[in-house]
Amino acid sequence: MGFAEEVRNAVKNLGGWFNGHAHIDRAFVMESKYVEHADMDPWDIATYPLEAKQHTTGALHEGLAYTRESLRERMTRALDESIKYGTRRIDSFVDATADCIGSSAVEVACELRDQYKDRIDFRVGAYPIFGFKDDQPRRWDVFVKSAQMADFIGTLPERDARKYHIGFKEHFRRIINFANQLDYKDVHMHVDQTNNPEENGTESLIEAVRWLRPDSSGRLERRLPTVWAVHALSISSYSEERFQRVVEGLRETNIGVIVCPSATLSNKQNRNILVPMHNSITRVLELLLNDIPVRIGTDNVQDFFLPAGSMDLYNEVSYASNILRFYNFTSWAKIATGNRLNEVDKMKIRSALEN
Template sequence: MEIINARLRHSSDLHTLTITNGVFSAIRVQGSRLSADGGQVDAGGKLLCAPFVEPHIHLDAAMTAGEPNWNQTGTLFEGIERWSERKPMLTEADIRRRVQQTVTLLIENGVQHIRTHADITDPSLIGLRTLCAMRDELKDRVEIQVVAFPQEGLLSFAGGLALMEEALEIGADVIGGIPHFEYTRELGEASMKKVIELAIKYDRLVDVHCDEIDDPNSRFLEVLAAEALFNDLGPRVTASHTTAMGSYDNAYCSRLFRLLKRSGINFISCPTESIHLQGRFDSYPKRRGLTRVKELDEAGINVCFAEDSICDPWYSLGNGKLLRTLDFGLHICHMMGYQDFSRSLDLITDNGARTLNISARYGIEVGRPGNFILLDGEDDYSVVRKQGEVLMSVRQGRILMQRVPAQVVPTGEPRDTRRAVAELA
């Protein structure tokens, strides 16, 4: 495959890229715009970049909002209650249907890398078993990491620790946790130490739902970061949400950031979900309920954005469009300067790849897998401003999907010329 007239991030030049045997074999600057022959893909001056990364989503719960009941308060804890009502209804066929629907939606919107959490506080482990099987079945279309996530507590849920080890034996890629949902502070701290212990024992990555609460006294992040530092695991450890950081005072945060930088751990923020779930107990002023994304980024700490939910008990909207999540996140986090815009796609591409620990095989470079997306824009700023469509997604030189932007025909009626050229089996 040869792609001509493509713009790359942070460059005003047009480029020609060649993919041979599924790998980028050549990337060169063009002197001027070229005319395509029958065997070339003409990017038309649009932005070609690495595929989007969805680093935090719950595929096992996707498309279940209102089943059997809606989350009326909009709180995290009622969401967990509603999900507990849905869990007994899970079957392999049910999960497969919803996961296929959701993954297809993500692929259509430029995602090729997904980290999904699977609730293991279910003795059947049906969600985790099904997601591990689908991870292997769908690997030619999308790369999936499965997190063994103890939704109702690793140490507080009866048999939770045994279920975690069983999940890791089955083949979970990542170890999860939820310390702020454990019954006591002591159990929360112990769960973080146990997660790191298991990561060493099983050689797995770590991704913890950490301090996803408005309580400024929820400070399990410091325990997770310290354990990662002491065991030299930082780049393999991720703290998701950390919304309590939005309620920490600056004096405490100044000390905390010293540890966070030394530890080297990653952060994931879910802007649309967090601003919806958090601040529910406030009158006014209401907190934004997000972690300190801007401050983490400025400190050189890796942070990325995720959608978290698509139509589930915690968030009843969601459409698979990470550009929407990025748009919300930039607004909510006060990252609206041109310097922020000019590298904003990092938050849903490179930073996410670093979080998933796949940077060595990710990106637009010779010798790396021939994976890319083509965006309706010329640079990060224009893509975010226009909320440009994903025009094409290519994986190892094979087109997963392709669409042409909607056009206006002479009658004035919009014409949708979108076409998807690959479907999930």
């Protein structure tokens, strides 16, 4: 059998794919009808820098895409396709913003979560993509309402580093404190997305968790993390000494990492920044060797961020295996189903890193 068939069979034997990160409320919007009200072309938007794409999400909210009918139709398609590909669980961020949509997208997602509960474990993450401003309290109010309905909290700390926002480090403090008030609800944070050593999102997350949700015995007791760093790409650009400090911090605080290979590969690389040579993905193999839990996700699917994305998680495994030069299908099946690796898996990873 070929690699794809070996992986798919191994995943099936382990119960099915676990898609650790998605944005299914924005899936399947690469048609002009979704942004024609803003005189935009979705294929043009797809070439914009990451921050500009985040801005255009507001235009998407104002059009057809975020009517309840379209949300239900497109999220249903995403769930149906996930089931077709053998996914047993999917964790998806869903926009919760103080513009025209409010909590409506999260409400529709929660309805579908309940409707599909016997077919797929769909977990909804309330996602305030535009961040917070103290002089606009409705931003926080919408988020609170949405987070109370949702299964977990998903955020974008870098958004609050902007002028007039609450501040980058304040974002970590407020979100984790609030999640603690919701019975220590799981938190997933986008961090270090641009492959730039000047980013310190993972380090800031470690520091925040160290003070606000410490879990020093979690790794030793093999408890699943309740805090996850999504992407953590820029740590690959760090010096070896700095990277090892990040690894120790992740171990100490029991923070997991979610990797989305097609998303990080799609980043435009800044050729003026000189860093240790690496592919555009976080150092998955080294994290696994250090007992850092790693999940894999599709991220965006057929939207401005990733127009060529797919709900088939095998594609992400295929990308990752080639980028990292690691082809042990048994290990990849464990990662892609949310299972921990054993010492045999780690031995094979060590061998791959040494060759």
